[in-house]
Amino acid sequence: MAIGFKPKAEMTLSLPGCSPSETLLVAAEAARQLGWRAGGMTRTEAVFYTPMSMRSWEEKVTLREINGQIVGTSACSTIQIIDWGKNKSNLKKLFKTMQCLHNSHCITNDKESVHPYIAYTSEQKEAVQAHIRKYFGSINAILRSEKTNSPVEILLVAPTNRYDYYTLVTCGAGASSMKMPHKDLPSRCEFCISLPPEWNPESNEPEDRWPVEWLFRCAELTRQKDIWLACGHTVSDGSPLHENTAMESLLLLSPEERDEQAGECTLPDGEKVAFYELYPLYKEETEFKQANGLANLLDKLKDCSHIARTDRRNTCEGYSAFHSAENDGVILDDSNRMTFRSILTPRKGNMATPILVYINVAIFLLMVLCGVNFLFPTGISILKWGADFGPLTLSGEWWRTFTCNFIHIGVIHLLMNMYALLYIGAYLEQLVGTDRLSVAYVLTGLCSASASLMIHPDSISAGASGAIFGLYGIFLSYLLFHRIERHQRRSLLYSIGLFVVYNLLTGARTEGIDNAAHVGGLVSGLLLGAGYVQADRMQTDSRAISRIAEGVLLVLFILAFTEQTRLAPSEYEEIQAAWKSGELEKYATEETDGEETANSDTPVLSPPTTTDPDKWETYTVDQLGFSCSYPAHWMTQKSNEQCILYLLDEQNSIAINHNKFDTEEELDEMHRTILHSMQGEPVEKINVQGKEFEKISVPMDYPVAGGGTIHVQQTLVFRLDRETLEGYLIICLTTDDSHEAEAQKLIESVQLKS
Numbered sequence: 001m002a003i004g005f006k007p008k009a010e011m012t013l014s015l016p017g018c019s020p021s022e023t024l025l026v027a028a029e030a031a032r033q034l035g036w037r038a039g040g041m042t043r044t045e046a047v048f049y050t051p052m053s054m055r056s057w058e059e060k061v062t063l064r065e066i067n068g069q070i071v072g073t074s075a076c077s078t079i080q081i082i083d084w085g086k087n088k089s090n091l092k093k094l095f096k097t098m099q100c101l102h103n104s105h106c107i108t109n110d111k112e113s114v115h116p117y118i119a120y121t122s123e124q125k126e127a128v129q130a131h132i133r134k135y136f137g138s139i140n141a142i143l144r145s146e147k148t149n150s151p152v153e154i155l156l157v158a159p160t161n162r163y164d165y166y167t168l169v170t171c172g173a174g175a176s177s178m179k180m181p182h183k184d185l186p187s188r189c190e191f192c193i194s195l196p197p198e199w200n201p202e203s204n205e206p207e208d209r210w211p212v213e214w215l216f217r218c219a220e221l222t223r224q225k226d227i228w229l230a231c232g233h234t235v236s237d238g239s240p241l242h243e244n245t246a247m248e249s250l251l252l253l254s255p256e257e258r259d260e261q262a263g264e265c266t267l268p269d270g271e272k273v274a275f276y277e278l279y280p281l282y283k284e285e286t287e288f289k290q291a292n293g294l295a296n297l298l299d300k301l302k303d304c305s306h307i308a309r310t311d312r313r314n315t316c317e318g319y320s321a322f323h324s325a326e327n328d329g330v331i332l333d334d335s336n337r338m339t340f341r342s343i344l345t346p347r348k349g350n351m352a353t354p355i356l357v358y359i360n361v362a363i364f365l366l367m368v369l370c371g372v373n374f375l376f377p378t379g380i381s382i383l384k385w386g387a388d389f390g391p392l393t394l395s396g397e398w399w400r401t402f403t404c405n406f407i408h409i410g411v412i413h414l415l416m417n418m419y420a421l422l423y424i425g426a427y428l429e430q431l432v433g434t435d436r437l438s439v440a441y442v443l444t445g446l447c448s449a450s451a452s453l454m455i456h457p458d459s460i461s462a463g464a465s466g467a468i469f470g471l472y473g474i475f476l477s478y479l480l481f482h483r484i485e486r487h488q489r490r491s492l493l494y495s496i497g498l499f500v501v502y503n504l505l506t507g508a509r510t511e512g513i514d515n516a517a518h519v520g521g522l523v524s525g526l527l528l529g530a531g532y533v534q535a536d537r538m539q540t541d542s543r544a545i546s547r548i549a550e551g552v553l554l555v556l557f558i559l560a561f562t563e564q565t566r567l568a569p570s571e572y573e574e575i576q577a578a579w580k581s582g583e584l585e586k587y588a589t590e591e592t593d594g595e596e597t598a599n600s601d602t603p604v605l606s607p608p609t610t611t612d613p614d615k616w617e618t619y620t621v622d623q624l625g626f627s628c629s630y631p632a633h634w635m636t637q638k639s640n641e642q643c644i645l646y647l648l649d650e651q652n653s654i655a656i657n658h659n660k661f662d663t664e665e666e667l668d669e670m671h672r673t674i675l676h677s678m679q680g681e682p683v684e685k686i687n688v689q690g691k692e693f694e695k696i697s698v699p700m701d702y703p704v705a706g707g708g709t710i711h712v713q714q715t716l717v718f719r720l721d722r723e724t725l726e727g728y729l730i731i732c733l734t735t736d737d738s739h740e741a742e743a744q745k746l747i748e749s750v751q752l753k754s
Contacts, residue, residue: 008075009087013063013095015102016226020044020065023098025290025321027063027070030097032293036061037490041291043322049490050074050090058495059090100181115223118175119151123268125171128190129155131275132169135255135262136192141201143168145216151175152219154212159197163257165307166195168211173219174265174273178228185230186264186274191218192255193278194307210242211308214250214278231276232294234286241280245310249286251297252276256306280308284316291321343426352437353425357418360464363406364414375410379460380585382407388449390457391575394568398561401453405445407462417464420499424471427492431478432532437471439550444470444524446557451520453564459514466517472500473525474532481533528553605635605648613738616745619645624658625753626728631742647746651710652739654746659727667720670727674718686717689751693719693728713740717747728752 015023021043028041031048039047044065052058061074072094074087120128133139137157144153152172159165174188193211200208218235221227229235229252236249254263255277265273279301281289289297300315346354363385368374372381383389386403393400408414429437448466452459479493500522507515531549535542578584609617610632620627621644630636630647634654637646647654661667674696675683684695697715715732730750732743 007082007087008073009091011072011088011091011095013070013072013091013098015098018102020068020070021322023070024063024065025287026098026101027072027094028291028321029101029293030094031061033097033101034093041322048094059087061090061094114220115176115225117149117151117223120172120175124175127267128171128174128265128273131262131265131273132157132171135258136167136169137163143212148216148220150216150219152216154215156201165197166199166201168193168195168215169275170215170219173222176222178222179225180228180230185228186272187228188267188271189222189229189274189276190265191215191252191276191278194256196307196309206242207244207310210310211278214241218250218278229276231274234281234289236286241310245280246282246314247280247310248283249281250278251281251286251289253279253306277306278308279306280310282314282316284314284319287321288316288319343422349434350426350429351434352441353422353429356425356438356441356464357421360406360408360414360418360421364408364411367407373410375412377409382409382462383460383579387460387462388452389460390453390568391572392579393449393453394457394565395572395576397576398565401446401449401561402442404449404462405441405464405467408464409462413463417468420468421464421471424468424475424496428471428475428478432474436532436546436550440471440474440525440528441467443528443550443553443557444473444521447524447553448517448521450557450560450564451523452514452517454520454560455516456514457564457568461514461517463514463517466514466521469500469503469518469521470525470528472496473522473527474529475525476500477526477529477533481530524553524557605637605646608633608635621658626658627751628656628746629749630654630746634742649739650735651712652734652736652743653732654743655731656750657729657731659729661725661727664722664725667722667725667727671720674716674729678714678716688717688748691719691750691752693717710735715740715743719752 013023013027015026018026024041024043024046027046027048028038031038035051037049037051039049039060041047046063048061048063050059050061059074059076061072063070063072065071072091074090076087119125129139132155137160139155140158141156142153143156144150150172152170155169155171157163157167157169169192170190174190177187178189180187193215195211199211203209218229221229221235231252231254233252234249235252239248241247241250253276255275263275265275267273285297285300288300297316304312304315343350344354344357367377367381367385372385379387383392385407386400387407388400388404408417425437432440445464445467448470449461452461452466475492475496479489479496504515504518504522507513507518528549531552532546535545535549538545575584578587609615613631613633615632616629617632618627618629619638624644626644628645630645631649634647634649637643637648642657642659643655644658645654645656659670661670678696678698681696681698684697686693686695695715695717697713700712700714701710713732713734715730715734717730717732718728720727728750730747732740732747734740734743
């Protein structure tokens with residue numbers, strides 16, 4: 001599991017016998033099989049992007065040649081600090097697939113790791129030769145190796161009226177059994193090649209002799225311990241098949257123009273022997289096959305004869321799997337050097353982002369040193385430091401639309417915003433430069449404050465998120481309209497789009513998040529970004545156009561803010577006067593003290609009597625005929641007029657309330673109130689110690705100060721007795737399975753007098 005600004009994992013990807021460029025080609029084929037999207041590929045570097053899914057968020061996988069080795073790096077492209085092991089898993093999957101595909105382009109270098117020669121038994125040989133006679137034709141001659149003592153023979157089938165070409169077929173290669181990665185692939189194989197009728201079998205010229213030599217070489221491959229062959233593989237030694245051709249590889253295919261059964265022979269013991277026809281390929285065709293797949297290559301070869309002619313046209317002439325990305329658009333630096341330390345270090349090209357972070361952090365630390373609460377600052381305390389508040393901002397204190405973008409409501413709020421600022425700043429400053437990024441932060445921050453005042457002016461608003469959304473809006477403009485390299489653009493669109501949509505949806509359904517500021521910042525950023533994009537296209541007047549775009553946005557803010565000020569309610573002036581005189585702060589303080597005083601009537605919670613989670617105690621209220629068991633390691637508060645028992649353990653609580661009603665109408669009203677409070681969730685009838693209760697359970701997400709939510713299981717168990725006009729209500733709020741189990745056990749222990 002990797003942790004960092006852009007979590008990543010590294011791994012050396014080494015394939016025996018493969019050069020770095022050949023390893024990259026195998027990686028391209030492996031990535032395609034895994035369903036990854038290909039980026040650019042040169043002879044020293046390849047880039048792939050994993051798909052978007054629950055387990056993968058468009059990680060960028062980069063393979064680079066370093067000191068003659070291919071080093072793979074998988075890095076997160078979305079906003080996340082922990083990768084939960086995804087990057088390491090990506091590299092392992094890629095390498096495993098590469099190893100499986102390694103032999104799809106065998107390099108026939110001499111190797112010591114070979115099996116000894118094995119010959120067919122007489123019964124096996126007869127079965128193979130009978131198969132050849134039946135499906136390929138009469139055997140006119142037998143050729144044997146002059147260089148080795150190999151038992152492999154090459155059977156020559158002369159042209160016939162039906163098959164007007166020579167066919168050479170090996171007999172003996174299948175005596176050696178290869179170790180296959182899949183059980184459904186035949187472990188034994190023979191090879192054949194079709195040659196034109198003008199081919200001279202008695203000639204020793206290179207253009208006539210090469211098919212025989214390559215059939216023997218293919219037969220030798222079956223003896224090598226680390227080699228396996230199957231349909232679709234290519235074999236080559238990296239040089240032309242003979243001196244008079246540019247073809248370098250042989251593709252293994254099922255025999256062409258033969259009966260379907262020709263491709264497989266059954267030995268007497270039931271084992272299968274596959275027959276593969278060798279088809280010569282140019283280097284460009286081999287690269288095309290590895291980069292784009294066998295099916296695409298066969299589509300290009302569909303008009304070519306299966307007869308091996310080394311002077312046929314090159315169907316992929318001019319093709320290269322490797323290309324330069326120089327003219328493919330602007331490539332943003334998202335290299336592994338983008339760490340927290342590097343991004344937080346001011347330097348040319350990365351000046352505005354760290355300085356803005358330092359300003360926000362410095363202001364927050366100064367607030368804390370001056371007495372503002374580190375985790376949960378009060379509204380009055382952040383108002384003193386410049387938070388946005390309509391009654392004050394729209395009645396003279398216009399500067400709050402600026403200062404609110406540097407004030408944060410607790411350290412969690414600060415950390416979340418600064419991480420988002422670092423992420424977008426690392427990319428955006430490369431595009432727009434230090435000056436424009438600084439101006440954009442201020443301008444979009446002003447517009448986000450104006451949007452907040454428009455939607456909910458009576459709420460206190462603070463934080464850099466509005467300005468940060470503005471920067472994301474600018475970056476979206478570049479991604480949509482500017483010439484960023486297309487593979488990187490698509491990945492970043494996923495990442496940035498996901499961040500924007502997720503946060504807007506979260507803000508829309510979570511109370512306490514100023515979504516109006518987010519939308520205002522995003523829209524103003526999109527507009528300003530469109531101006532910057534246009535400025536970059538007009539290279540001669542780019543600075544002037546940028547300033548015009550910034551000026552237009554500033555004018556729009558001034559006009560909107562002026563109109564908001566004109567339409568502000570008259571009581572805002574009174575609130576402003578109360579703020580300046582200190583009456584507003586005094587009133588807010590008295591309200592807080594009043595709440596504390598009201599809460600002081602409630603008995604103080606008693607500490608747990610034990611830390612043993614298995615120890616339970618019994619609680620009884622004699623005058624009500626009520627009793628239950630409760631876990632002794634919870635804090636307790638006993639016997640109030642209504643709350644007869646209250647339990648608390650960390651963020652979990654259980655409250656048992658008793659009510660006495662005067663009329664049935666009051667009891668029915670309580671029942672309706674309970675059902676309404678649970679938003680129409682289904683009611684379950686349960687039996688507790690012989691008494692019928694009703695139960696409602698619903699999972700809920702409660703907002704946490706400073707941002708985020710906490711998952712809580714809320715359970716209501718109640719009994720409203722129409723005969724006695726009494727009601728019992730048990731409210732359980734639990735955050736995990738163990739506390740929920742304890743709450744359920746308590747409910748089951750409740751006893752009421754008959």
